[in-house]
Amino acid sequence: MPHPATPLHFLITGAGRGIGRGLSRLLLAKGHRVFLIDSNKTELDHLVATHLAPTFAKDAFQPSLTNLRNPDEITSAVAQAQEFFGAHLDVLINNAALTGTVHGSGGAVTRFEDLSLADWTASLETNLTAPLLLSQACVPLLRKHPGRKNGGAIIHMSSTRARQSEPLSEAYAATKAGLVGLTHAMASSLAEEGITVNAILPGWVNVMNECKEADEGGVGWEDGLSEEDHAWHFSGRVGKVEDVLGAVEFLAREKFVNGAEIVLDGGVSRKMVYPE
Numbered sequence: 001m002p003h004p005a006t007p008l009h010f011l012i013t014g015a016g017r018g019i020g021r022g023l024s025r026l027l028l029a030k031g032h033r034v035f036l037i038d039s040n041k042t043e044l045d046h047l048v049a050t051h052l053a054p055t056f057a058k059d060a061f062q063p064s065l066t067n068l069r070n071p072d073e074i075t076s077a078v079a080q081a082q083e084f085f086g087a088h089l090d091v092l093i094n095n096a097a098l099t100g101t102v103h104g105s106g107g108a109v110t111r112f113e114d115l116s117l118a119d120w121t122a123s124l125e126t127n128l129t130a131p132l133l134l135s136q137a138c139v140p141l142l143r144k145h146p147g148r149k150n151g152g153a154i155i156h157m158s159s160t161r162a163r164q165s166e167p168l169s170e171a172y173a174a175t176k177a178g179l180v181g182l183t184h185a186m187a188s189s190l191a192e193e194g195i196t197v198n199a200i201l202p203g204w205v206n207v208m209n210e211c212k213e214a215d216e217g218g219v220g221w222e223d224g225l226s227e228e229d230h231a232w233h234f235s236g237r238v239g240k241v242e243d244v245l246g247a248v249e250f251l252a253r254e255k256f257v258n259g260a261e262i263v264l265d266g267g268v269s270r271k272m273v274y275p276e
Contacts, residue, residue, distance in 0.1 A: 003030060003031025007031050007032045007033050008027075008032045008033070008090040008091060008252060009032070009033050009035075009085045009088065009089050009090045009091070010023075010024075010027055010032055010033070010034045010035070010090065010091045010092075010093060011034075011035045011037065011078075011081050011089055011091070011092050011093065011134075011138065012024055012027075012034060012035070012036055012037065012093045012095055013037045013038070013066075013068060013093065013094055013095050013096035013130070013131075013134065014037070014038060014095040014096030014097065014157075015034075015036035015037055015038050015044070015047070015063075015095070016036070016038030016040045016043035016044040016046075016047055017038075017040065017043045017047075017207075017210055017211040017212070018207040018210050018211070019095060019157065019202070019205060019207055019210070019241055019244055020036075020038070020093075020095045020096065021043075021047055021051075021207075021210045021211070022207060022210050022241030022242075022244070022245075023093065023095070023241060023244060023245060023248060024036050024047070024052075024061070025047075025051055025052070026241065026242065026245045027245070027248075028052065028055075028056045028060055028061055029055075029056075032060075033059075033060050033061065033084075033085065034060070034061045034062075035061070035062050035064065035080070035081040035084055035085065036048075036061060036062070036063045036064065037063075037064050037066045037068070037077055037096070038063070038064075038065065038066070038096070039065065039066060039067050039068060039096075041065050042212060043211060043212055044063050044065060045063075046212040046215070047063075047212075048061075048063050050212075050215060062080070062081075062084045064077045064080055064081070068096055068125075068126055068130035068134075069122070069125040069126055069129075069130065071133055074130065074133050074134055074137060075137055078134065078137040078138055078141075081138075081141070082141055085141070087140075087141060088141055088148070088152075089138055089141035089142050089152055090142075090152045090153065090252065091152055091153045091154075091155060091248070091251075091252045092134065092135060092138045092142065092152070092153070092154045092155070093155045093157065093248065094130070094131035094134060094135070094154070094155070094156045094157060094179075095157040096126060096127075096130065097123075097126060097127040097157070097172070097175070097176075098122060098123045098126050098127060098171070098172070099172060109168055110168075112167075112168065112170065115168075115170060115171065119171060120170075120171050122171075123171035123172060123174075123175050124171070124174075124175060126175075127171075127172070127175035127176065127178075127179070128175040128178045128179060128182070131156055131179065131182065132182065135154050135186060135197075138154070139190070139193060139195065142154065142193070142195045143190075143193040143194060143195060144193065144194030144195075148194075150194055150255055151190075151193050151194030151195040151196070152195055152196075153195065153196045153197075153198070153251055153252050154186065154190075154195060154196070154197045154198075155197075155198055155199070155200060155248060155251050155252075156179040156180075156182065156183050156197070156198070156199045156200075157179075157199075157200055157202070158176045158177075158179040158180055158183070158199045158200065158201045158261070159172070159176040159201055159202060159203075160201050160202065160203045160263060160265050160268070160269050161173045161176050162176040162177040162179070162180050162201060163177075163201075163269065164269060176201075179199055180199055180201075180261060183197055183198060183199040183259060183260075183261065184197075184259040187258045187259030188259065191258070196251070196255055196257065196258045197258065197259060198251045198257060198258065198259065198260045198261070198262065199260070199261045199262070200244065200247050200248070200251070200261075200262050200264055201261055201262065201263045201264060201265070202239065202244060202264045202265065203239060203263070203264065203265025203266060203268050203269065204229075204233075204238050204239055204265065204266070204268065205238075205239035205240065205241065205243065205244060205264070206221060206225060206238045206239065206240065207241060208221075208223070208224060209221045209223070210241065221240065225238055232268060232271075233265075233266030233267060233268055234266055234267025234268070234270070234271065235266035235267055236266075237266070238266070239264065239265070239266055243264055244264060247262050247264055250262075
Protein backbone atom coordinates (compact mmCIF):
# COMPACT_ATOMS: atom_id res chain seq x y z
CA MET A 1 0.00 0.00 0.00
CA PRO A 2 1.68 3.27 -1.08
CA HIS A 3 2.38 5.87 1.55
CA PRO A 4 1.26 9.47 1.05
CA ALA A 5 3.84 12.01 -0.09
CA THR A 6 2.94 14.12 2.93
CA PRO A 7 1.69 12.13 5.95
CA LEU A 8 -1.37 13.58 7.64
CA HIS A 9 -1.64 14.07 11.38
CA PHE A 10 -4.61 12.37 13.06
CA LEU A 11 -5.82 12.61 16.65
CA ILE A 12 -8.23 9.78 17.49
CA THR A 13 -10.14 9.24 20.73
CA GLY A 14 -11.32 5.82 21.83
CA ALA A 15 -8.28 4.45 20.03
CA GLY A 16 -7.67 1.46 22.29
CA ARG A 17 -10.34 -0.83 20.87
CA GLY A 18 -13.17 -1.05 18.35
CA ILE A 19 -13.41 1.37 15.44
CA GLY A 20 -10.78 3.66 16.94
CA ARG A 21 -8.23 0.88 17.19
CA GLY A 22 -8.86 -0.28 13.64
CA LEU A 23 -8.64 3.25 12.25
CA SER A 24 -5.40 3.93 14.09
CA ARG A 25 -3.75 0.80 12.76
CA LEU A 26 -4.97 1.33 9.18
CA LEU A 27 -3.94 5.00 9.09
CA LEU A 28 -0.48 4.14 10.37
CA ALA A 29 -0.20 1.44 7.71
CA LYS A 30 -0.88 4.14 5.11
CA GLY A 31 2.02 6.22 6.38
CA HIS A 32 0.13 8.77 8.48
CA ARG A 33 0.99 9.84 12.03
CA VAL A 34 -1.50 9.17 14.81
CA PHE A 35 -1.99 10.44 18.36
CA LEU A 36 -4.08 7.87 20.21
CA ILE A 37 -6.30 8.76 23.18
CA ASP A 38 -8.05 6.22 25.39
CA SER A 39 -9.01 5.85 29.04
CA ASN A 40 -8.54 2.05 29.11
CA LYS A 41 -4.88 1.43 30.01
CA THR A 42 -5.09 -2.31 29.44
CA GLU A 43 -6.41 -1.99 25.89
CA LEU A 44 -4.15 0.93 24.99
CA ASP A 45 -1.01 -0.78 26.29
CA HIS A 46 -1.95 -3.99 24.47
CA LEU A 47 -2.54 -2.17 21.20
CA VAL A 48 0.84 -0.45 21.36
CA ALA A 49 2.80 -3.53 22.44
CA THR A 50 1.11 -6.01 20.09
CA HIS A 51 0.15 -4.08 16.97
CA LEU A 52 2.00 -0.78 16.81
CA ALA A 53 5.47 -0.95 18.34
CA PRO A 54 6.54 -4.07 16.40
CA THR A 55 5.39 -2.62 13.08
CA PHE A 56 5.62 1.16 12.98
CA ALA A 57 8.34 3.72 13.67
CA LYS A 58 8.35 5.21 17.16
CA ASP A 59 7.79 8.71 15.82
CA ALA A 60 4.69 7.65 13.89
CA PHE A 61 2.40 7.32 16.89
CA GLN A 62 1.97 8.34 20.50
CA PRO A 63 -0.55 6.99 23.01
CA SER A 64 -2.13 9.10 25.72
CA LEU A 65 -4.05 7.66 28.67
CA THR A 66 -6.74 10.29 29.08
CA ASN A 67 -10.04 10.48 30.95
CA LEU A 68 -12.27 12.44 28.58
CA ARG A 69 -14.65 13.29 31.42
CA ASN A 70 -11.88 15.43 32.95
CA PRO A 71 -11.42 18.80 31.16
CA ASP A 72 -7.93 19.22 32.59
CA GLU A 73 -6.84 15.87 31.15
CA ILE A 74 -8.25 16.88 27.76
CA THR A 75 -6.19 20.07 27.84
CA SER A 76 -3.09 18.10 28.80
CA ALA A 77 -3.62 15.54 26.03
CA VAL A 78 -3.95 18.23 23.36
CA ALA A 79 -0.74 19.86 24.65
CA GLN A 80 0.98 16.47 24.27
CA ALA A 81 -0.43 16.17 20.74
CA GLN A 82 0.83 19.63 19.86
CA GLU A 83 4.32 18.69 21.01
CA PHE A 84 4.13 15.41 19.07
CA PHE A 85 2.85 16.91 15.82
CA GLY A 86 4.62 20.25 15.95
CA ALA A 87 1.70 22.69 16.06
CA HIS A 88 -0.32 21.35 13.17
CA LEU A 89 -3.12 18.81 13.19
CA ASP A 90 -4.93 17.65 10.05
CA VAL A 91 -7.82 15.59 11.42
CA LEU A 92 -9.48 15.28 14.82
CA ILE A 93 -11.69 12.20 15.09
CA ASN A 94 -14.03 12.31 18.09
CA ASN A 95 -14.72 8.59 18.27
CA ALA A 96 -14.76 7.68 21.98
CA ALA A 97 -18.15 6.83 23.46
CA LEU A 98 -19.93 4.85 26.10
CA THR A 99 -21.85 2.38 23.97
CA GLY A 100 -24.42 -0.38 24.16
CA THR A 101 -27.35 -0.96 26.45
CA VAL A 102 -27.47 1.23 29.52
CA HIS A 103 -25.88 -0.34 32.58
CA GLY A 104 -26.32 0.89 36.12
CA SER A 105 -24.40 0.15 39.28
CA GLY A 106 -26.56 -2.91 39.91
CA GLY A 107 -26.16 -4.39 36.42
CA ALA A 108 -28.14 -4.06 33.22
CA VAL A 109 -31.04 -1.64 33.45
CA THR A 110 -34.28 -3.39 32.54
CA ARG A 111 -36.68 -0.43 32.80
CA PHE A 112 -36.53 3.10 31.46
CA GLU A 113 -37.31 4.40 34.96
CA ASP A 114 -34.10 2.86 36.28
CA LEU A 115 -31.77 4.94 34.13
CA SER A 116 -29.74 6.83 36.72
CA LEU A 117 -28.58 10.40 36.54
CA ALA A 118 -25.02 9.17 37.03
CA ASP A 119 -25.21 6.92 33.97
CA TRP A 120 -26.88 9.63 31.90
CA THR A 121 -24.20 12.13 32.93
CA ALA A 122 -21.37 9.71 32.14
CA SER A 123 -22.70 9.27 28.60
CA LEU A 124 -23.29 12.99 28.13
CA GLU A 125 -19.79 13.94 29.30
CA THR A 126 -18.03 11.21 27.30
CA ASN A 127 -20.06 11.16 24.10
CA LEU A 128 -20.97 14.83 23.66
CA THR A 129 -19.16 17.21 26.01
CA ALA A 130 -15.72 15.71 25.37
CA PRO A 131 -15.99 16.16 21.58
CA LEU A 132 -16.88 19.82 22.16
CA LEU A 133 -13.97 20.42 24.54
CA LEU A 134 -11.48 18.54 22.37
CA SER A 135 -12.58 20.47 19.32
CA GLN A 136 -12.17 23.78 21.13
CA ALA A 137 -8.71 22.80 22.34
CA CYS A 138 -7.63 21.66 18.86
CA VAL A 139 -8.77 24.72 16.91
CA PRO A 140 -5.34 26.42 17.13
CA LEU A 141 -3.79 23.29 15.59
CA LEU A 142 -6.45 22.95 12.90
CA ARG A 143 -7.07 26.50 11.68
CA LYS A 144 -5.74 27.88 8.43
CA HIS A 145 -3.08 30.61 8.51
CA PRO A 146 -0.89 32.45 5.98
CA GLY A 147 1.36 29.42 5.60
CA ARG A 148 -1.54 26.97 5.44
CA LYS A 149 -4.08 27.39 2.65
CA ASN A 150 -6.70 25.07 4.12
CA GLY A 151 -7.50 24.25 7.70
CA GLY A 152 -7.97 20.77 9.06
CA ALA A 153 -11.02 18.59 9.57
CA ILE A 154 -13.07 17.56 12.57
CA ILE A 155 -14.99 14.30 12.29
CA HIS A 156 -17.58 13.36 14.90
CA MET A 157 -18.34 9.65 15.06
CA SER A 158 -22.09 9.62 15.53
CA SER A 159 -24.28 6.57 14.82
CA THR A 160 -27.44 5.51 13.01
CA ARG A 161 -28.79 5.32 16.57
CA ALA A 162 -29.13 9.08 16.27
CA ARG A 163 -32.17 8.27 14.10
CA GLN A 164 -33.43 4.87 15.23
CA SER A 165 -33.36 2.95 18.50
CA GLU A 166 -33.89 -0.22 20.42
CA PRO A 167 -35.13 -0.29 24.04
CA LEU A 168 -32.99 1.16 26.80
CA SER A 169 -30.64 3.18 24.63
CA GLU A 170 -31.72 6.68 25.65
CA ALA A 171 -28.33 8.04 26.71
CA TYR A 172 -26.51 6.65 23.69
CA ALA A 173 -29.15 7.72 21.17
CA ALA A 174 -29.50 11.21 22.65
CA THR A 175 -25.77 11.89 22.66
CA LYS A 176 -25.27 10.54 19.14
CA ALA A 177 -28.14 12.73 17.93
CA GLY A 178 -26.51 15.61 19.79
CA LEU A 179 -23.33 15.08 17.77
CA VAL A 180 -25.31 15.59 14.58
CA GLY A 181 -26.51 18.98 15.79
CA LEU A 182 -23.06 19.84 17.08
CA THR A 183 -21.64 19.01 13.65
CA HIS A 184 -23.59 21.58 11.63
CA ALA A 185 -23.35 24.20 14.38
CA MET A 186 -19.56 23.87 14.53
CA ALA A 187 -19.29 23.83 10.74
CA SER A 188 -20.93 27.24 10.76
CA SER A 189 -18.85 28.60 13.62
CA LEU A 190 -15.51 27.37 12.26
CA ALA A 191 -16.01 28.22 8.59
CA GLU A 192 -13.84 31.33 8.78
CA GLU A 193 -11.07 29.25 10.36
CA GLY A 194 -11.03 27.00 7.29
CA ILE A 195 -11.97 23.96 9.41
CA THR A 196 -14.51 21.48 8.08
CA VAL A 197 -16.77 19.64 10.52
CA ASN A 198 -18.65 16.51 9.50
CA ALA A 199 -20.22 13.44 11.08
CA ILE A 200 -20.03 9.76 10.23
CA LEU A 201 -23.05 7.66 11.24
CA PRO A 202 -21.99 4.01 11.28
CA GLY A 203 -24.52 1.24 11.40
CA TRP A 204 -23.40 -2.31 12.08
CA VAL A 205 -19.63 -2.17 11.81
CA ASN A 206 -18.32 -5.41 13.28
CA VAL A 207 -15.36 -4.76 15.56
CA MET A 208 -15.59 -7.78 17.85
CA ASN A 209 -12.08 -8.65 16.70
CA GLU A 210 -10.65 -5.25 17.67
CA CYS A 211 -9.73 -5.77 21.32
CA LYS A 212 -7.24 -7.57 23.57
CA GLU A 213 -9.57 -10.46 24.39
CA ALA A 214 -10.21 -11.15 20.71
CA ASP A 215 -6.49 -11.09 19.93
CA GLU A 216 -5.79 -13.59 22.69
CA GLY A 217 -8.66 -15.81 21.55
CA GLY A 218 -7.76 -15.65 17.88
CA VAL A 219 -11.11 -14.07 16.92
CA GLY A 220 -11.37 -13.00 13.28
CA TRP A 221 -13.63 -10.38 11.74
CA GLU A 222 -15.99 -12.99 10.24
CA ASP A 223 -16.36 -15.05 13.44
CA GLY A 224 -19.90 -15.03 14.80
CA LEU A 225 -21.43 -13.50 11.67
CA SER A 226 -24.07 -15.48 9.81
CA GLU A 227 -25.20 -15.41 6.19
CA GLU A 228 -28.39 -13.78 7.41
CA ASP A 229 -26.39 -11.01 9.11
CA HIS A 230 -24.67 -10.18 5.84
CA ALA A 231 -27.83 -10.54 3.72
CA TRP A 232 -29.64 -8.02 5.93
CA HIS A 233 -27.55 -5.30 4.27
CA PHE A 234 -28.17 -3.95 0.76
CA SER A 235 -24.39 -4.12 0.34
CA GLY A 236 -24.39 -7.85 1.06
CA ARG A 237 -22.24 -7.83 4.18
CA VAL A 238 -21.77 -6.37 7.63
CA GLY A 239 -19.54 -3.30 7.86
CA LYS A 240 -15.78 -3.32 8.39
CA VAL A 241 -13.40 -0.77 9.89
CA GLU A 242 -12.03 -0.34 6.36
CA ASP A 243 -15.41 1.12 5.38
CA VAL A 244 -15.08 3.75 8.09
CA LEU A 245 -11.53 4.44 6.93
CA GLY A 246 -12.83 5.24 3.44
CA ALA A 247 -15.25 7.80 4.85
CA VAL A 248 -12.52 9.33 7.04
CA GLU A 249 -10.14 9.68 4.10
CA PHE A 250 -12.90 11.29 2.03
CA LEU A 251 -13.76 13.83 4.71
CA ALA A 252 -10.11 14.62 5.35
CA ARG A 253 -9.64 15.43 1.65
CA GLU A 254 -12.86 16.99 0.38
CA LYS A 255 -13.08 20.53 1.72
CA PHE A 256 -16.37 21.28 -0.06
CA VAL A 257 -18.10 18.69 2.16
CA ASN A 258 -18.94 20.56 5.35
CA GLY A 259 -21.58 20.22 8.04
CA ALA A 260 -22.63 16.95 6.47
CA GLU A 261 -23.59 13.47 7.68
CA ILE A 262 -22.32 10.31 6.02
CA VAL A 263 -24.48 7.29 6.85
CA LEU A 264 -22.34 4.17 6.72
CA ASP A 265 -24.71 1.25 7.23
CA GLY A 266 -24.82 -0.81 4.04
CA GLY A 267 -28.29 0.54 3.34
CA VAL A 268 -29.99 -0.96 6.40
CA SER A 269 -31.64 2.28 7.53
CA ARG A 270 -33.24 2.57 4.07
CA LYS A 271 -34.65 -0.94 4.17
CA MET A 272 -38.40 -1.42 4.44
CA VAL A 273 -39.20 -3.93 7.18
CA TYR A 274 -42.62 -5.57 7.49
CA PRO A 275 -43.88 -7.53 10.53
CA GLU A 276 -43.72 -11.27 9.97
